[in-house]
Amino acid sequence: MELTTFRKALDDWLDENKSELAPEHEGAGTLDDQMAHLAKVKRLGYEAGWMRWGWPERVGGLGGSPILRAYLGEALMIRDVVDPNAYSMTEVLAPTMVDFAPRELASVMVPRLLRGDEIWCQGFSEPGTGSNLASLACRATRTDDGWRVTGQKVWTSYAQYAKRCVLLTRTGSQESAHRGITALFVDMDSTGITIRPLRTMHGSDEFCEVFYDDVAVPFERTLGEVDHGWTVAMELLPYERSTALWHRCAYLQRRLERLLAAVPPDALGAAEVGEATQLLFALRARSRITQRRIAEGQQLGPETSIDKVLVATAEQAVMDLAARGLGSELLIGDDAVSQRWRAEYLYSRAATIYGGTAEIQRNIVARRLLDLGDDR
Amino acid sequence: MDAAELELFEQSMRQATERHTGEALDAAVADLGWPDALAEDPHAAVSTLFPWQGVANTTSSALDQVVATGLGLDPATADAVLLPRLGTVAAPAHATGDGTSIRGLGTAALRRADRAVIVATSESDGTCTVGTVAQSDLQLQPVGGMDPDFGLVEVTGDRVDVRALTDAPGSTWHSAVVLAQLAVSYEILGAARTMLALARDHALDRIQYGRPISSFQAVRHRLADALVAIEAAEAAVDATRDVPTPQLAVIAKSLAGRGALDVARHSQQVLAGIGFTAEHPFHRYFRRVLLLDQLFGSAHSLTSVLGAELLRSRQLPQLLPLA
Numbered sequence: 006m007e008l009t010t011f012r013k014a015l016d017d018w019l020d021e022n023k024s025e026l027a028p029e030h031e032g033a034g035t036l037d038d039q040m041a042h043l044a045k046v047k048r049l050g051y052e053a054g055w056m057r058w059g060w061p062e063r064v065g066g067l068g069g070s071p072i073l074r075a076y077l078g079e080a081l082m083i084r085d086v087v088d089p090n091a092y093s094m095t096e097v098l099a100p101t102m103v104d105f106a107p108r109e110l111a112s113v114m115v116p117r118l119l120r121g122d123e124i125w126c127q128g129f130s131e132p133g134t135g136s137n138l139a140s141l142a143c144r145a146t147r148t149d150d151g152w153r154v155t156g157q158k159v160w161t162s163y164a165q166y167a168k169r170c171v172l173l174t175r176t177g178s179q180e181s182a183h184r185g186i187t188a189l190f191v192d193m194d195s196t197g198i199t200i201r202p203l204r205t206m207h208g209s210d211e212f213c214e215v216f217y218d219d220v221a222v223p224f225e226r227t228l229g230e231v232d233h234g235w236t237v238a239m240e241l242l243p244y245e246r247s248t249a250l251w252h253r254c255a256y257l258q259r260r261l262e263r264l265l266a267a268v269p270p271d272a273l274g275a276a277e278v279g280e281a282t283q284l285l286f287a288l289r290a291r292s293r294i295t296q297r298r299i300a301e302g303q304q305l306g307p308e309t310s311i312d313k314v315l316v317a318t319a320e321q322a323v324m325d326l327a328a329r330g331l332g333s334e335l336l337i338g339d340d341a342v343s344q345r346w347r348a349e350y351l352y353s354r355a356a357t358i359y360g361g362t363a364e365i366q367r368n369i370v371a372r373r374l375l376d377l378g379d380d381r
Numbered sequence: 382m383d384a385a386e387l388e389l390f391e392q393s394m395r396q397a398t399e400r401h402t403g404e405a406l407d408a409a410v411a412d413l414g415w416p417d418a419l420a421e422d423p424h425a426a427v428s429t430l431f432p433w434q435g436v437a438n439t440t441s442s443a444l445d446q447v448v449a450t451g452l453g454l455d456p457a458t459a460d461a462v463l464l465p466r467l468g469t470v471a472a473p474a475h476a477t478g479d480g481t482s483i484r485g486l487g488t489a490a491l492r493r494a495d496r497a498v499i500v501a502t503s504e505s506d507g508t509c510t511v512g513t514v515a516q517s518d519l520q521l522q523p524v525g526g527m528d529p530d531f532g533l534v535e536v537t538g539d540r541v542d543v544r545a546l547t548d549a550p551g552s553t554w555h556s557a558v559v560l561a562q563l564a565v566s567y568e569i570l571g572a573a574r575t576m577l578a579l580a581r582d583h584a585l586d587r588i589q590y591g592r593p594i595s596s597f598q599a600v601r602h603r604l605a606d607a608l609v610a611i612e613a614a615e616a617a618v619d620a621t622r623d624v625p626t627p628q629l630a631v632i633a634k635s636l637a638g639r640g641a642l643d644v645a646r647h648s649q650q651v652l653a654g655i656g657f658t659a660e661h662p663f664h665r666y667f668r669r670v671l672l673l674d675q676l677f678g679s680a681h682s683l684t685s686v687l688g689a690e691l692l693r694s695r696q697l698p699q700l701l702p703l704a
Contacts, residue, residue: 008703251703258697265692266695274688275685275687275688276681276688277688278688278692279683279686279687279691280635282698286698287614287617289700290613291612293704296704311608311613314609364598367602367606368598368601368602371604371605374605375601375604377581377604378595380597380598381596
């Protein structure tokens with residue numbers, strides 16, 4: 006299907022089903038509200054076909070360019086149907102399954118994710134492993150009837166709702182660094198998994214600590230080659246900086262639009278409004294080039310770190326503007342709308358931290374794009 | 382031109398800007414058919430010449446031809462076009478009951494031309510007139526200033542006799558401004574790329590504490606930020622091809638100007654002592670960027686104007702379509 010046809014038909018469908026797709030909760034809602042609503046939107050979208058376009062037929066998709074997925078997410082964001090955080094996880098997890106899972110596993114599992122039957126999570130970070138992902142220690146040991154996994158993960162988004170996890174484990178020696186990592190697809194209801202949601206400063210228990218105590222994982226659940234999990238992780242990260250990033254950009258535009266509509270006269274200066282808007286346009290222009298490259302089947306790589314720097318910069322600029330423009334609501338408002346602005350403002354502080362810090366992105370730009378050589 | 386032809390054409394533009402400057406560069410790009418390309422596809426033509434002129438720090442009167450094209454004129458017949466004063470996008474002349482008064486700038490082409498194209502806005506109804514004036518009726522003051530190599534002249538004239546070319550609606554000047562902002566943005570980004578390249582080469586060569594300074598994270602992050610600023614602005618400038626609105630041109634020019642000044646700051650810091658000498662080429666690019674930022678509206682002034690419009694309309698500018 007062509008994008009223009011898709012866009013028209015999808016826009017019509019979204020307009021026709023506006024009331025059914027609208028969140029029932031006011032403001033951001035609780036995490037339970039958000040997850041229930043997301044499942045409903047994905048199911049409706051899947052049944053109508055929208056959630057299937059842009060995915061290969063062998064995983065329940067209808068084929069077509071991934072650019073259709075970029076537009077679907079954008080259309081949902083600009084209509085306030087869903088928020089990007091949980092929705093866009095699909096853009097990271099499903100391509101990983103398409104590229105690395107055994108074919109039959111992918112064909113059974115991916116439709117469940119697209120249809121909203123299941124939430125999945127991604128187990129990367131550990132207490133001792135933040136920026137230096139290759140130092141991870143959560144160990145998978147080979148036994149006669151499968152892997153046994155023991156270790157701890159942290160910052161696992163939506164683990165308490167998740168049925169499955171794409172988990173990075175240590176299978177080589179600790180010194181093997183990025184050469185001894187294996188990616189596994191783990192059922193989250195397995196014996197030995199304990200999940201503890203983290204209380205964060207923005208007040209939503211999105212992130213969790215997850216403890217794995219001698220958890221059995223069948224060999225058929227190995228993603229990619231044993232000891233080559235680093236490849237899985239490195240190919241997953243550009244996805245996080247492409248389609249998912251386009252969705253986030255659309256969400257930020259929507260929030261800036263809302264801010265412009267709500268801001269009291271004279272609360273903001275012209276220059277700061279102009280500059281935040283320009284940063285958002287730069288992000289959109291840059292990400293648009295990336296979307297076209299995906300559509301042409303190009304391999305994404307370190308250049309997406311520029312997109313990631315731009316999205317973090319734009320998000321903080323928009324939310325800084327919200328904090329200045331809606332100062333009183335954001336600081337002392339206890340209604341649902343004010344609470345949402347407050348949570349979003351606080352969440353934006355993490356934009357330069359999650360998914361590879363601002364410093365890591367600059368390291369990548371320096372080494373890979375500017376070819377500045379070794380940093381020691 | 383298809384993509385391959387365009388690339389070849391751009392290669393020839395690049396070589397011309399490296400080998401020639403001033404009148405010789407005008408002649409070289411004319412020989413290569415640049416004015417025809419400009420008439421055929423303005424955005425493509427601008428994007429093949431101006432970045433390289435910025436990279437090479439050379440000059441030409443191509444900007445005159447760009448403004449002429451934006452005004453709907455044949456660039457080959459317009460020898461020189463008057464430009465707005467620094468920091469503004471207002472037409473360089475206005476018509477009063479008393480005749481036309483001119484406060485603007487010209488490139489080196491104006492010094493050689495007999496007549497120059499001028500756009501005058503009417504004080505009474507805001508309409509604009511496109512016409513020509515005799516160069517001998519104008520006072521030309523060659524500009525030294527920050528970037529003497531650029532060859533600007535300050536132009537004044539009072540009660541000047543304008544020979545009208547067409548009666549054009551106000552939007553004509555706006556489309557000339559959009560195209561000119563695009564050209565200047567490309568030139569700014571070319572200059573920024575050279576500043577970054579100079580700083581990068583220096584960082585790799587310069588040894589302190591027994592290692593190249595490019596191995597220090599503080600240096601690497603400055604250079605990374607410089608590249609991010611260039612790539613972000615370039616994406617916006619390229620996008621004006623698909624959405625050639627005045628608002629997007631303003632956004633692109635602001636990103637280019639502000640980005641290039643950031644690049645200058647980071648590059649100068651990395652270049653340190655050598656970059657402060659007159660023998661090192663850095664300062665030529667810095668001077669050029671300072672000047673170009675002010676031509677057809679500075680990042681600072683355009684950003685405030687844009688923000689004021691957004692606060693008034695309470696709506697975002699038209700968004701770039703996905704494809």
